[in-house]
Amino acid sequence: MSRGGADLALLLLGGFRFMADEATLRLDARGYPGVRPAHDFALRAVAAGATSLSEVGRRTSVSKQAAAKTVTFLEESGYVLRTADSGDRRSAHLTVTDRGHSLMREGEAVFDELRAEWESLVGAERIAEVQDALLGLVGTDHTVFGG
Secondary structure, X not given: OOOOHHHHHHHHHHXXXXXXXXXXXXXXXXXXXXXXXXXXXXXXXXXXXXXXXXXXXXXXXOXXXXXXXXXXXXXXXXXXXXXXXXXXXXXXXXXXXXXXXXHHHHHHHHHHHHHHHHHHHHOHHHHHHHHHHHHHHHOOOOHHHOO
């Protein structure tokens, strides 16, 4: 196997897809059907302070239309509450519901399980090294982290 940049990108994508797909299956089995990574990213953006569709879009690097579709799913599923902005009737104010917070906690537990499974395969130190390296490359101010 080559060690080129494209191979690294594909490995990172493959790791993400595996974890995301497995988390989707596990969350479905725990009573959270239909939740995809985009829903989690949007929910975390709202929890981190994104109160409008535009802000959710900015923080998750998607269009306002894509953010609207995602937030509609979250609202219809009871994970966020959308209320009219008293200052601007065209805008909506978003907040995470108790069910949304439960989903976030359950999602964190699922990803902790997946991490532990990977650690059992290659060792906790190697997983920590990969995470530290990615933090050094991507940083914690990336949009996914609420920046």
